[in-house]
Amino acid sequence: MPVADAPARAPAPKANRKVALLALGGALAMLGMGFAAVPLYRIFCQATGFGGTTARATEQQAATVRDSGRTIAMRFDANVERGMPWQFKPLQNTDTVSIGVRDMALFWARNTSSHSITGTASFNVEPEQAGRFFNKIQCFCFTEQTLKPGEEVRMPVIYYVDPAILQDPDNKDVQEITLSYTFHVTAIDGKTLDRSKAGV
Numbered sequence: 001m002p003v004a005d006a007p008a009r010a011p012a013p014k015a016n017r018k019v020a021l022l023a024l025g026g027a028l029a030m031l032g033m034g035f036a037a038v039p040l041y042r043i044f045c046q047a048t049g050f051g052g053t054t055a056r057a058t059e060q061q062a063a064t065v066r067d068s069g070r071t072i073a074m075r076f077d078a079n080v081e082r083g084m085p086w087q088f089k090p091l092q093n094t095d096t097v098s099i100g101v102r103d104m105a106l107f108w109a110r111n112t113s114s115h116s117i118t119g120t121a122s123f124n125v126e127p128e129q130a131g132r133f134f135n136k137i138q139c140f141c142f143t144e145q146t147l148k149p150g151e152e153v154r155m156p157v158i159y160y161v162d163p164a165i166l167q168d169p170d171n172k173d174v175q176e177i178t179l180s181y182t183f184h185v186t187a188i189d190g191k192t193l194d195r196s197k198a199g200v
Helices: 013-048 059-063 129-132 163-167
Strands: 071-080 086-090 092-096 103-111 117-126 134-139 145-147 152-161 175-188
Touching: 059 071, 059 134, 059 175, 071 086, 071 103, 071 134, 092 103, 103 145, 103 175, 129 134, 145 152, 152 175
Parallel strands: 071 175
Antiparallel strands: 071 092, 086 103, 103 152, 117 145, 117 175, 134 152
16 A cells, blocks of 8 residues: 655754855855955966966065076067057067066057047066066056157066076976057046947
């Protein structure tokens, strides 16, 4: 004779509360990680050179670095986003620098529009694994740049290549480093750009 199924027991209110609290805690943790993701990713990139991210050094840190006696070739690249009315280029496309010695690269920009244009520069280093050994002491990419109509400016980058690159197995075959910048519009005539609208 078949045995009737026992009626299912309703979960205890205490267990429901525990599950709800765990779910709420998980949701809050995920929200917190969402806010922390960008700065944590930036720190990770600066520490590892991931994605060609460079390191940042102070004058005091740079003063402790010694000339390795070795050199490396540098290449400089400059671009603007589509629709940005600037001319932007390096004043010297290539250079040979001493590893461990501070050097300077100069970039030139000119606003070709009839508006005041503010921009910021994003940057990366190729090959990517060399990024963490490329240290910038001073760079126009750290702040917004505003050019009035027809205004032009020279912008320096003071940097050095860390001698530790010479002992890094991932960089043993690297003979040239490319530093590349791209300028992006952030404001026109002092008004923050609506990124949903194309062109300037």
